[in-house]
Amino acid sequence: MLGWLSVLCSSAIMNVAMANESDSDLPQWASDRIEPTRERVGAWVDSTSRNIDNFFGTRESMSVENKSYLRLGQELDFMEGDGVDAETTLRYRIDLPTAEERLRLIIESDPEESQGTLEEQGSGRLANDQRNRRSSVLGLTWLEDRDKREHWSNDVSAGVRLRLPLDPFVRFTSERLWHLGESPWQLESNNRISWFNNDGYSARTRWDIGKPLSDAQHLRFITNLQWREEEDTLEFSEVAELNHRLNDRSALRYSAIAIGESASHPRMTNYYLQTRYRRDVHKGVLFADVIPELHFPRESSYDPRWAMTLRLEMYFQRRIQRNYF
Template identity: 55%
Template sequence: MAAQADTPMPDDDSDLPEWAEKRIGPFHATMTDWVDGTSRSIDGFFGTTDALTVDSDSYLRISQENAWKEGEAFDHDLGARFRLDLPTTEERLRLIIESEPDETRGTLGEQESSLSDDRIDSIEDVLVGLRHLGQGDRTREWDTEIGAGIKVRLPLDPYARLTTQRLWTLDDGPWKLHSDNRFSWFNEDGYSARTRWDLGRPIDEKRHLRFISNAQWREEVDTLEFSQAAELNQRINSRSVLRYSAVVLGESLSHTTIEDSYLQLRFRRDIHKGFTFLDIAPSLHFPRDVDYEHRWALTLRLEMYFRRFIDRVTM
């Protein structure tokens, strides 16, 4: 589920009571101005005066997630993720300051089971680095980006990263295939690689079908992980969407094992003006560690975005 930027909001753009709107509005405006102003101030120092006018991809997101699994207690996590994206520096380099890079998000199973990519300890993993933007049109050729920097911790942990993306339209038809690949090196954790292939097509104006394949290898655990998912995204209205998912997770090096498979229904609702969202996601799992017996799970998530341009939920 993605977002569509800077779309006029309808009159009925909130589910919150009036007293809550009055409290949230000024707080959100202040924090958004701070995020946007900070990124432009840093960018103006390192780059050009375009920092005052060029759109920034900087944001701050805070979230509260409550997760329950059958036989276990509720797990409560307060998460945060931020990104300062400075697009007007010299030679089209971007200075990136971000918390919790993709390489630190754990196994594919942990990534797939989470509704987002926040962790309660995400502030401990902060990257500062430069990223060189690719020049290619990914619909015609591979779009390649190269980045390097340090993870801010003691001792400092240098890293390098290569990413490639490509988008194909199959036989000029409705099917599109997107490939997203990353190869990374961190001095402390070693090498890692991840590839993602996303094949999808719209069924009609409100429904979209996707088949997603992921594979990941990390030197520190020396295991090849893979996942295969089938998703049907359905728009209910301008503020609500449903996602029906069937997912298989496994590992393979010396032999292949299926670690978990599950069915999930995810409901996502824009509950306030395009920057506050509620997710409800019940799921039925068949994990290997209990001999593939079924286990129910439920995740509730509330998140708030702080950025200059308001995004709306979409498929």
């Protein structure tokens, strides 16, 4: 499957410039091949999540909107001096909208705690040896019924990471959103403290301030702090980001990122510039990303190093969601 997906991606990217205002860049024969698979797997994902939701929630689970999906991806990563890496990824989201309002079942394929260092998270280019293919978690979360625009919104989760031996975890998350006076600026804070039996404690905080520049552009400045017991190092990053929606199916993101570490003797470990082009190749189902980067890492005396990521993602779900930018 992934082999012909790669061929389709290459063909689609070459034809983007010639694409009309339809909802697909693929030839008809490729569309005819994708759609039955997408509908069959999407229906299975939807029915499975609704059955789980019905068990923990109410009978309305069969009629309310459900945003569960399965995401299959393939990517090629190139870093100057390191060569090319290829990886296949499988991610999923199980949505349980009618489960108890405050006590919810959580099923995650890619928890925040497994996503590596801030440098890897910031670039979107997680190295193969940093990805945890057994990072799925299962548990319960207690939610506060509070609007984060008016109060701090908190939740407490507990469960296990699904690998042998089972890895219990507990985590606390707190979020807040402020509108800064009468201005268009918004400030959002997201904070989490976690404990995993095998990895120990971790803490992270994210402060995101931004405003729309137009209907198609949005400016953001993001500050991240992260500490993990297994590394015992405070990491920090500063990101300036401009998001530009080109049309209903394409978007660009321009980023300037600085990464550092240590609280007692702070030092910068990497600076880099990144552009991310994302294209809805086929009807909100198949997406392609092209991510060129220019790094200035401390380990190479800040000499520039080029990097490139090519990524293809296919979403399986019953109701197509198009806002993946």
